Amino acid sequence: MTALTYHPTSPRRRAHPGRGDVVYPAYWIAATALIGAALLGVPLGQPAAVAGATLVFIGGGLPHGAYDIALLRRSVALGRSGMGLAVGGYAAIALLMVVLWMTVPLVALVLFLAVASVHFGEDWQMLEEPLLRFAAGAAVIAAATIGHPAEVSALFVAMSDPRAAVIAQIITAAAPVALLVTAIGIAAAWRDGSRHWAAAMALCFALLLVLPPVAGFALFFVFLHSPRHLAQTRVVLRDMTLGRWLGTGALLSSLAILGWCTVRAIAPWRFEPIIVAQAFQLLASVAVPHLMLSRWLEGRLSAAPSSEEKTLTA
Numbered sequence: 237m238t239a240l241t242y243h244p245t246s247p248r249r250r251a252h253p254g255r256g257d258v259v260y261p262a263y264w265i266a267a268t269a270l271i272g273a274a275l276l277g278v279p280l281g282q283p284a285a286v287a288g289a290t291l292v293f294i295g296g297g298l299p300h301g302a303y304d305i306a307l308l309r310r311s312v313a314l315g316r317s318g319m320g321l322a323v324g325g326y327a328a329i330a331l332l333m334v335v336l337w338m339t340v341p342l343v344a345l346v347l348f349l350a351v352a353s354v355h356f357g358e359d360w361q362m363l364e365e366p367l368l369r370f371a372a373g374a375a376v377i378a379a380a381t382i383g384h385p386a387e388v389s390a391l392f393v394a395m396s397d398p399r400a401a402v403i404a405q406i407i408t409a410a411a412p413v414a415l416l417v418t419a420i421g422i423a424a425a426w427r428d429g430s431r432h433w434a435a436a437m438a439l440c441f442a443l444l445l446v447l448p449p450v451a452g453f454a455l456f457f458v459f460l461h462s463p464r465h466l467a468q469t470r471v472v473l474r475d476m477t478l479g480r481w482l483g484t485g486a487l488l489s490s491l492a493i494l495g496w497c498t499v500r501a502i503a504p505w506r507f508e509p510i511i512v513a514q515a516f517q518l519l520a521s522v523a524v525p526h527l528m529l530s531r532w533l534e535g536r537l538s539a540a541p542s543s544e545e546k547t548l549t550a
């Protein structure tokens with residue numbers, strides 16, 4: 237992994253050389269283990285393996301959004317009522333997304349995929365062009381879909397309704413363009429010094445293409461996307477004790493799961509999605525406030541660069 241340091245650059249360049257080049261050894265270990273399992277013929281697409289991958293992406297991925305409110309508190313001074321408003325607003329937006337899943341699941345699915353593309357595109361801070369970043373974000377979905385159209389289509393349908401198969405078809409049609417644009421993004425990231433990230437993402441896209449979709453997604457989400465967030469967050473919240481850091485992650489992630497289970501138990505649902513579909517619906521629900529907050533915080537930081545930003549955006 238590369239140290240989280242700031243690289244000074246020309247004031248006209250948005251992206252800093254080597255910026256965002258954060259990959260931990262755990263990623264290479266997990267990727268190697270998955271390749272080994274696939275070569276040994278482990279059935280990674282079977283229900284038990286999908287359930288395992290679901291546990292991994294919920295347990296390992298959910299905590300990375302748990303510090304959103306703590307980050308907000310570092311950015312603006314919040315009194316008691318301000319805190320209540322922030323937490324309430326965050327939970328209300330997530331709840332609104334849950335209501336969308338209940339009432340218009342197809343709209344929720346389209347919104348989820350769009351939000352995910354923008355959010356995963358934020359990992360590509362080394363790319364200056366917003367369209368390149370969006371394509372790179374969308375390529376995570378595109379690679380899994382073009383590699384396993386039937387499985388992804390079935391998952392989309394399980395999350396929403398039978399018309400979702402058309403969405404999988406549209407993504408399959410658009411996938412070559414997204415992947416081609418992303419290849420340019422990878423080359424640019426490599427050229428500009430973010431070599432660990434470029435190599436890790438190139439391998440991840442290849443694995444998303446060949447491995448069953450939930451396994452490939454768990455690898456990306458838990459070992460590439462979340463650690464980047466967590467590393468940046470830890471820099472800002474460095475004075476949090478380890479106990480409080482772990483406690484916040486565990487508590488808020490558990491609350492999000494508990495909230496999901498409560499709503500599922502008391503609200504009238506028209507359908508009963510399988511567990512992996514529900515796990516993606518839960519992610520989608522917290523993804524919306526997570527994206528809104530991360531964009532707002534980034535906007536504030538770029539409007540008022542501070543010494544903290546120098547480390548935060550490294």
Ligand SMILES: CC1=C(/C=C/C(C)=C/C=C/C(C)=C/C=C/C=C(C)/C=C/C=C(C)/C=C/C2=C(C)CCCC2(C)C)C(C)(C)CCC1
Nearest residue numbers: 298301302326352377380391449453488491492522523526
């Ligand atoms: C603070 C707070 C809280 C918590 C929170 C949290 C914990 C968050 C998290 C957040 C997060 C954690 C986010 C995430 C995001 C994610 C995403 C955005 C994802 C995406 C994905 C996708 C898009 C996928 C796709 C697919 C499918 C679905 C199938 C298969 C294939 C594929 C892979 C393609 C609460 C609510 C309790 C309360 C208030 C405050």
Ligand SMILES: [Fe+2]
Nearest residue numbers: 300355465526
């Ligand atoms: Fe995230």
